[in-house]
Structure formats: structure tokens, C-alpha cells
Amino acid sequence: MTMGTRLKGMRQVKGWSQAEVADQLVISRQSISKWELDQSLPDLTMLKKLAILYDFSLDELLQLKEEKIMALTGMTAQDMAEKTVKLLCPNQVPTETQITFLEEKFFIPISHQLAPEKVLWQTVIQVLPTGVGSNLSADCPTDTEESRLYQQYFRGDNGYYLILTADGLFNTTPVEWFETKKLKRILFAELEILAIAPYFDTKHTMGNKSALFYGKKNGNYDLFAIQKPAAEALMQVMTYLDPEAVFFKQYTKLYGLKLSKLWRKKKRLTDE
Numbered sequence: 183m184t185m186g187t188r189l190k191g192m193r194q195v196k197g198w199s200q201a202e203v204a205d206q207l208v209i210s211r212q213s214i215s216k217w218e219l220d221q222s223l224p225d226l227t228m229l230k231k232l233a234i235l236y237d238f239s240l241d242e243l244l245q246l247k248e249e250k251i252m253a254l255t256g257m258t259a260q261d262m263a264e265k266t267v268k269l270l271c272p273n274q275v276p277t278e279t280q281i282t283f284l285e286e287k288f289f290i291p292i293s294h295q296l297a298p299e300k301v302l303w304q305t306v307i308q309v310l311p312t313g314v315g316s317n318l319s320a321d322c323p324t325d326t327e328e329s330r331l332y333q334q335y336f337r338g339d340n341g342y343y344l345i346l347t348a349d350g351l352f353n354t355t356p357v358e359w360f361e362t363k364k365l366k367r368i369l370f371a372e373l374e375i376l377a378i379a380p381y382f383d384t385k386h387t388m389g390n391k392s393a394l395f396y397g398k399k400n401g402n403y404d405l406f407a408i409q410k411p412a413a414e415a416l417m418q419v420m421t422y423l424d425p426e427a428v429f430f431k432q433y434t435k436l437y438g439l440k441l442s443k444l445w446r447k448k449k450r451l452t453d454e
């Protein structure tokens with residue numbers, strides 16, 4: 183879509199004629215016509231006035247958001263595999279077998295399913311069982327060889343994987359993926375809020391965790407405990423995906439458990 187087409191569309195949404203816009207900007211109607219026909223471009227001063235007049239940000243007017251997102255480098259399956267193995271095996275040197283398995287059997291197929299969207303952020307929440315099969319869903323038995331190998335390579339872990347694209351947040355566990363090849367998705371269009379905050383309040387010192395909280399417009403919500411480096415990386419990506427902070431929030435005083443409690447009671451999430 184050209185600049186002229188966007189300007190024409192914005193004017194028509196307002197229900198104004200070219201002459202009415204020209205009167206408000208104190209310029210000729212011919213100037214408006216030339217802009218909308220892509221015969222000339224408004225200067226920076228006029229762009230700012232148009233953004234105010236049409237109630238659009240300059241990013242939206244110039245499609246800078248889309249260009250910034252396109253410029254973001256997607257994570258490769260190898261990148262995700264190497265990063266994940268380090269989280270799953272913090273006290274040992276990862277083997278090539280572990281990395282190759284995650285790359286070829288897990289992240290490459292997931293990336294193909296998400297295509298053409300790029301993976302912009304990913305992390306795993308390690309979930310270790312307290313007994314045999316204790317963390318495995320009863321309705322999702324480990325029938326595939328991939329499930330058994332994953333359990334073998336990563337000591338029974340069934341980690342909760344979070345994956346972000348420009349469309350939204352996707353999640354799965356290895357057992358769910360290997361048995362069903364399905365990803366659960368939370369689209370940004372469905373969200374009222376996506377927030378990063380401390381997981382615990384300042385009275386607690388239980389690990390170096392951050393909270394990732396989401397609340398849907400239909401009232402559903404969830405809270406995840408993620409590593410602080412993962413939270414910082416997510417915040418950086420979200421400055422491109424939601425530059426106006428329409429739904430993405432960062433909290434330093436309102437901690438994660440409090441966020442979920444307020445949401446559950448349908449109380450307003452106060453700004454800091």
C-alpha cells in the first residue's frame with residue numbers, strides 16, 4: 183500500500199472531502215490530491231499535522247512498525263536448540279545429540295508450522311517430574327519415539343515452551359507436540375494485556391524470576407515464571423510489536439502474583 187493510498191483511506195474513514203482536509207491544513211485541495219495520487223509527498227511538518235488530524239501515529243502513517251518488524255531477525259531452529267539445551271542442562275555440557283535432536287525433531291517442524299511468521303522470541307520453563315510421569319498429561323500418553331527420546335535426553339523434563347511471533351504467543355510441551363503436533367496460541371488481537379513484572383513482591387527472594395502475564399479480552403489469563411534474561415529479551419521485541427504500549431505493559435512494583443489476583447477478581451490493573 184502506497185503513502186497516497188493510506189492517506190486517502192484515512193481521509194475516507196473520517197468522512198471528509200479533499201477540500202475539507204485542505205481547509206483544516208490551510209493548503210490547496212490540489213496538494214491533497216497530489217499526495218493521494220502519489221504525485222508528491224507531504225513534508226515532515228505536514229506529516230505531523232496529518233497524523234494529528236487523522237488520529238494516527240507517524241509509525242502507522244509511514245508503516246514504520248511493519249518495516250521495523252520485517253527488520254527483526256528471526257531465531258533459527260539451531261539458535262533455539264542451543265539456547266534451550268543450556269536452560270535444560272545448566273550443570274552439564276550439552277551434547278551434540280541433545281542439540282541436534284531439539285533442532286531437527288522439535289524446532290524445525292514448529293518453525294515450519296508457524297511460517298511465514300518468524301520466531302522473534304522463545305524460552306522454556308523447565309518442569310521436572312517428582313515421580314514417574316507425574317508431569318505428563320493423562321490424556322496425552324508418550325506413544326511416539328520422539329517423546330521417549332526427549333524424556334531420555336532431558337531426564338524426564340516436559341518443559342513448557344513459549345514462542346513469540348508478530349501474531350502472538352504460542353505454547354506447547356514436548357509431549358504435546360510430539361504426540362499431537364499442535365501449538366496452543368494466544369493472538370495479540372485477543373489480548374487486553376501482556377505484561378512483564380517481578381514474579382514475587384519485594385519481601386521474597388526466591389530466585390531470579392520474572393513474571394509473564396497475559397489477560398484475554400474474554401477474561402482468560404495465565405502467569406508464567408521466566409528467567410530475567412528472557413524477560414529482558416521479550417521487552418526489547420515488544421517495543422517493535424507494540425510501540426504505543428496498547429496492550430504490552432512493564433511493571434516494577436506490581437508483581438506477577440498480584441497481577442493474576444487482580445485479574446481474577448476483575449479489578450483494574452493500576453498503572454505504577
